[in-house]
Amino acid sequence: MTGKPEIGPLPLVEAPETTVFGAAADVRRLTQAMWSSAIIQAAAQLGLADLIGDDPVGTDELAGKCGADPGALRRLMRALAAHGIFHRTADGRYEHTAFSRSLVTTVPGSVANIAMLAGSGWNWTVWARLAxxxxxxxxxxxxxxxxxxxxxxxxxxxxxxxxxxxxxxxxxxxxxxxxxxxxxxxxxxxxxxxxxxxxxxxxxxxxxxxxxxxxxxxxxxxxxxxxxxxxxxxxxxxxxxxxxxxxxxxxxxxxxxxxxxxxxxxxxxxxxxxxxxxxxxxxxxxxxxxxxxxxxxxxxxxxxxxxxxxxxxxxxxxxxxxxxxxxxxxxxxxxxxxxxxxxxxxxxxxxxxxxxx
Missing domain, CATH: 3.40.50.150 (Vaccinia Virus protein VP39)
Structure with a gap:
């Protein structure tokens, strides 16, 4: 034993930023940015921001509006809220944040179509073959x-x-x-x-x-x-x-x-x-x-x-x-x-x- 940590699968907990594992954790977050991008793209493709108005909306109601499976949508909304895209209220409904409002197609400065473009199938295909x-x-x-x-x-x-x-x-x-x-x-x-x-x-x-x-x-x-x-x-x-x-x-x-x-x-x-x-x-x-x-x-x-x-x-x-x-x-x-x-x-x-x- 050398006393040095083994280099293997990255731990699930965040490593101290002052170690080599801190740099590795940063790189890991960059590699997983595609996951974060994918949930925003899905939100735009489902039109979720347009379906939430001034009042909070429950996932069952939202699923009915966008034609989604309620259980699957509940998991997506949870991930979006964790990223600051929508806010989960105490009673489990969802309302807008400044970030989610930028996905409303009718507001000035909307990026809804930019998000949908990023989620196009051809886009994922070509980036996957960059090497x-x-x-x-x-x-x-x-x-x-x-x-x-x-x-x-x-x-x-x-x-x-x-x-x-x-x-x-x-x-x-x-x-x-x-x-x-x-x-x-x-x-x-x-x-x-x-x-x-x-x-x-x-x-x-x-x-x-x-x-x-x-x-x-x-x-x-x-x-x-x-x-x-x-x-x-x-x-x-x-x-x-x-x-x-x-x-x-x-x-x-x-x-x-x-x-x-x-x-x-x-x-x-x-x-x-x-x-x-x-x-x-x-x-x-x-x-x-x-x-x-x-x-x-x-x-x-x-x-x-x-x-x-x-x-x-x-x-x-x-x-x-x-x-x-x-x-x-x-x-x-x-x-x-x-x-x-x-x-x-x-x-x-x-x-x-x-x-x-």
């Missing part, structure tokens, strides 16, 4: 499903495509304000939101700038889900919806081209083609602004979310998050003049370039 992707260096999604992610949405699982689009809109609401605050629109009359999804960023810009006109470009399938305010009413009078494949053309003459979280989807050659398409349609002196995550170069710590998103892009497609020098190289190859980055109070960064005369 395979690292070994091979190949994209997993098309190898497993026989088509790209967007083809899968269009041809196999349109309902999952709808969840994806709603989740992207939810995510964009977190960043539209900071982007609009930082974007210089002096002398700008037309903004093109390229692959802008349902158009939440463009709507924010049009609402804040009454003399501004906008163009929302995306696939016909996505534009059918465009924000109703951009299809009817006062804002719609200043907005055009243009269906297109931006890899083939960006048919909009504008002063500013915005691409929010677009270039990380594709490899460099496709991104260069998209940027060239923007430059081809642009007015003299127009700007191209990429709103994207930035991987820090050098010893500075990287955002954990940015690095995880980079891995997701590796799993589902041919793109990834980029460093500033890699963005500058994209612009140079597209014939644009790189202007630099503008950091905003958001996980995203504005990476800007200008169309040469």
């Amino acid at each position: 395979d992707a690292v070994r091979s260096g190949e994209t997993l999604f098309p190898a497993h499903y026989g088509r790209t992610l967007y083809e899968y949405f269009a041809e196999d699982e349109p309902s999952e495509g709808e969840v994806f689009n709603r989740a992207m809109s939810e995510s964009s609401r977190w960043t539209s304000g900071p982007v609009a605050d930082a974007l210089d629109l002096t002398g700008v009359s037309v903004v093109a939101d390229v692959a802008g999804g349902q158009g939440s960023l463009l709507r924010t810009l049009l609402e804040r700038n009454p003399d501004l006109s906008g163009v929302l470009l995306d696939s016909p399938e996505v534009l059918r889900q465009a924000d109703p305010a951009l299809r009817e009413g006062p804002l719609a009078a200043r907005c055009r919806l243009v269906p297109t494949d931006i890899r083939q053309a960006v048919p909009a003459e504008a002063d500013v081209y915005l691409l929010r979280q677009v270039t990380h989807i594709w490899e460099d050659d496709v991104c260069v083609s998209v940027l060239r398409n923007c430059a081809h349609s642009a007015r003299p002196g127009a700007r191209v602004v990429l709103v994207d995550h930035l991987i820090e170069e050098g010893p500075e710590p990287n955002s954990t979310f940015s690095t995880l998103l980079d891995l997701l892009m590796m799993l589902v497609g041919t793109g990834g998050e980029r460093t500033e020098s890699e963005f500058a190289e994209l612009f140079a190859r597209a014939g644009l003049r790189y202007d630099g980055v503008v950091r905003i109070p958001s996980p995203l960064t504005l990476v800007t370039a200008s169309v040469r005369s």
